[in-house]
């Protein structure tokens with residue numbers, strides 16, 4: 001080897017190591033987008049199994065969808081999940097857990113973006129503005145971090161057409177205006193379809209079948225059609241559904257009395273207080289249940305448990 005090429009090699013190596021060590025050092029203090037970061041599937045599985053009550057389908061599908069997507073080095077399109085169910089069944093709760101497993105700061109991460117329809121897109125007459133804003137936000141954030149996560153809450157309150165603005169980003173395109181969206185993740189949360197899901201859960205209950213026997217095939221076809229035809233679902237006749245751009249419809253089942261008690265216990269543990277079963281029962285008994293006759297499912301899921309616990 002002549003001295004010049006050795007010198008250049010050493011220079012390049014030290015520059016590279018210098019850059020890498022600088023970047024590692026920088027990323028210790030500032031949040032960095034780690035596109036190639038693998039998902040710790042066993043950690044996510046454990047967290048969902050421990051923290052998410054009564055949602056065996058959501059646990060199974062979310063784990064499968066995320067593991068498959070994050071293990072794929074060259075996805076053909078962004079991962080698009082649509083979570084449906086009654087209030088308080090865990091849709092936001094799960095999207096927070098998912099976000100924390102993808103970017104450690106979760107909803108506080110610079111690479112996780114939460115949009116709430118009634119907050120961010122309230123006025124019907126400003127749909128064009130919202131569409132332009134959304135396209136700008138998404139393009140800018142994915143340019144900054146390819147594995148950005150976008151969560152749209154209250155999809156059922158979203159004016160039809162707003163969500164179609166992001167359709168190009170969800171499609172099977174290599175790039176859109178020079179930006180690739182294929183490693184991004186979109187999560188839609190909606191109450192639409194909640195009644196359909198509850199009806200099927202109730203049929204299982206009345207037939208004496210176990211909740212855990214409910215399978216995705218019992219729900220997904222009904223759900224996607226039901227949501228597509230529901231004018232109040234935000235996805236009504238949306239190009240996202242008829243173009244099959246949503247990869248998974250994920251049903252959240254209504255929560256039973258026993259699940260509400262689990263939520264009360266979880267809240268007690270979160271507050272560092274000992275589990276008092278009398279209080280657990282009293283708080284759960286304050287909730288209202290559906291249907292009026294059999295009183296099986298909590299109308300508000302686990303919502304208001306935290307505030308009710310304050311009074312005991």
Ligand SMILES: Nc1ncnc2c1ncn2[C@@H]1O[C@H](COP(=O)(O)OP(=O)(O)OP(=O)(O)O)[C@@H](O)[C@H]1O
Pocket residue numbers: 051052053054055085086087088089090091092093094189190191255263301302303
């Ligand atoms: N299945 C569940 N397992 C454990 N905790 C739950 C579950 N569902 C709800 N909770 C608790 O109730 C709180 C409220 O639930 P969450 O915000 O996820 O409801 P949601 O389904 O998003 O409701 P909405 O449709 O009204 O937004 C959560 O922060 C969590 O503490």
